[in-house]
Amino acid sequence: xxxxxxxxxxxxxxxxxxxxxxxxxxxxxxxxxxxxxxxxxxxxxxxxxxxxxxxxxxxxxxxxxxxxxxxxxxxxxxxxxxxxxxxxxxxxxxxxxxxxxx
Amino acid sequence: xxxxxxxxxxxxxxxxxxxxxxxxxxxxxxxxxxxxxxxxxxxxxxxxxxxxxxxxxxxxxxxxxxxxxxxxxxxxxxxxxxxxxxxxxxxxxxxxxxxxxxxxxxxxxxxxxxxxxxxxxxxxxxxxxxxxxxxxxxxxxxxxxxxxxxxxxxxxxxxxxxxxxxxxxxxxxxxxxxxxxxxxxxxxxxxxxxxxxxxxxxxxxxxxxxxxxxxxxxxxxxxxxxxxxxxxxxxxxxxxxxxxxxxxxxxxxxxxxxxxxxxxxxxxxxxxxxxxxxxxxxxxxxxxxxxxxxxxxxxxxxxxxxxxxxxxxxxxxxxxxxxxxxxxxxxxxxxxxxxxxxxxxxxxxxxxxxxxxxxxxxxxxxxx
Numbered sequence: 385x386x387x388x389x390x391x392x393x394x395x396x397x398x399x400x401x402x403x404x405x406x407x408x409x410x411x412x413x414x415x416x417x418x419x420x421x422x423x424x425x426x427x428x429x430x431x432x433x434x435x436x437x438x439x440x441x442x443x444x445x446x447x448x449x450x451x452x453x454x455x456x457x458x459x460x461x462x463x464x465x466x467x468x469x470x471x472x473x474x475x476x477x478x479x480x481x482x483x484x485x486x
Numbered sequence: 487x488x489x490x491x492x493x494x495x496x497x498x499x500x501x502x503x504x505x506x507x508x509x510x511x512x513x514x515x516x517x518x519x520x521x522x523x524x525x526x527x528x529x530x531x532x533x534x535x536x537x538x539x540x541x542x543x544x545x546x547x548x549x550x551x552x553x554x555x556x557x558x559x560x561x562x563x564x565x566x567x568x569x570x571x572x573x574x575x576x577x578x579x580x581x582x583x584x585x586x587x588x589x590x591x592x593x594x595x596x597x598x599x600x601x602x603x604x605x606x607x608x609x610x611x612x613x614x615x616x617x618x619x620x621x622x623x624x625x626x627x628x629x630x631x632x633x634x635x636x637x638x639x640x641x642x643x644x645x646x647x648x649x650x651x652x653x654x655x656x657x658x659x660x661x662x663x664x665x666x667x668x669x670x671x672x673x674x675x676x677x678x679x680x681x682x683x684x685x686x687x688x689x690x691x692x693x694x695x696x697x698x699x700x701x702x703x704x705x706x707x708x709x710x711x712x713x714x715x716x717x718x719x720x721x722x723x724x725x726x727x728x729x730x731x732x733x734x735x736x737x738x739x740x741x742x743x744x745x746x747x748x749x750x751x752x753x754x755x756x757x758x759x760x761x762x763x764x765x766x767x768x769x770x771x772x773x774x775x776x777x778x779x780x781x782x783x784x785x786x787x788x789x790x791x792x793x794x795x796x797x798x799x800x801x802x803x804x805x806x807x808x809x810x811x812x813x814x815x816x817x818x819x820x821x822x823x824x825x826x827x828x829x830x831x832x833x834x835x836x837x838x839x840x841x842x843x844x845x846x847x848x849x850x851x852x853x854x
């Protein structure tokens with residue numbers, strides 16, 4: 385059976401970022417015109433979860449547990465955020481084989 | 487009141503500081519004045535922390551303000567970090583090695599959370615023989631240096647730093663040494679380069695001075711820099727000086743070899759008094775009991791924070807370095823800078839050096 389590719393997201397290693405009391409500020413260093421991106425609220429928790437490479441499903445499950453929400457609803461909210469962060473060069477995504485043998 | 491309040495804020499979370507923050511919420515005009523001061527003193531990170539941990543009582547709106555100004559300062563810091571990486575990349579392409587000084591180096595290496603330390607420019611150290619190459623490399627990134635070299639060879643032999651501006655408007659100070667005037671000229675640059683600490687910014691591997699040299703630089707910055715040093719610079723002296731891993735003996739040995747013992751002692755004493763620091767650490771004991779020589783007292787008083795002036799600082803350089811010929815050459819560059827340098831000063835709206843110098847000397851004239 386063919387194995388489906390599930391993208392895994394992780395922080396871009398070149399990224400510049402700072403944590404303040406209630407937000408995360410991000411800047412892609414390679415683009416001199418890039419603007420600082422600010423994550424607040426649940427975006428801070430998302431950023432913490434992205435410390436390790438994670439799929440959308442895994443992120444949604446962990447954030448759903450954290451905030452007491454259905455993973456499907458969380459995934460619908462998080463997906464465009466991940467896409468936006470990736471487009472700005474703040475995240476990397478890579479294909480991952482689902483159900484691969486250990 | 488604001489000055490005392492800023493001191494108390496700057497001393498917040500320093501382990502042995504005795505200054506107290508207000509116990510009641512500030513009224514509107516006090517709060518807005520405090521915020522102005524916090525921006526000038528680059529204490530946004532300390533303010534946010536004091537508000538977050540409840541040490542400074544605030545209304546909900548004031549707490550919001552505190553976190554907003556901190557976020558704004560961190561946005562600026564990130565843009566400066568991006569500029570720094572551009573600078574380091576350009577220098578590496580030109581074969582120039584650099585050390586990162588002050589701001590981001592102290593933020594990353596000396597604070598549990600880098601966001602606690604705010605900064606407003608980029609400072610790097612290069613070797614004297616690399617200074618011209620470094621300036622040329624940075625010209626490609628923006629407007630280049632603010633003024634031409636004073637005279638050919640001045641930068642390499644005598645300058646504290648060359649200031650350049652990048653395309654994004656950020657300022658880069660390319661240091662040859664860590665202070666202006668005699669104290670900067672007396673620093674043994676080979677020894678300044680001997681101790682370094684690696685750190686990572688993004689994915690870039692960078693190097694700063696090691697902790698002992700960072701402390702000496704922080705002390706020079708606090709005492710020999712601005713006429714009224716920023717409180718964030720004073721905090722650096724405490725943060726670095728109180729670090730349990732600081733090699734106090736090595737710090738004292740180095741600064742005395744560079745004939746800067748009086749500067750370091752003055753800085754340590756300054757912050758002890760200013761922040762009401764207790765404790766009887768080895769460094770504080772040394773600073774309290776060290777007696778400055780007549781020469782040291784005289785030279786220190788030439789610096790602006792001690793009541794001196796830029797002109798006096800430049801003149802102290804005639805007592806620094808080694809050899810009569812070097813001192814004569816130094817004085818010659820002060821007295822007769824190149825016409826290109828003089829013209830660039832005029833064009834940028836700066837005061838004529840002779841007039842400014844004469845005015846400063848007359849204004850400062852007093853029996854020593």
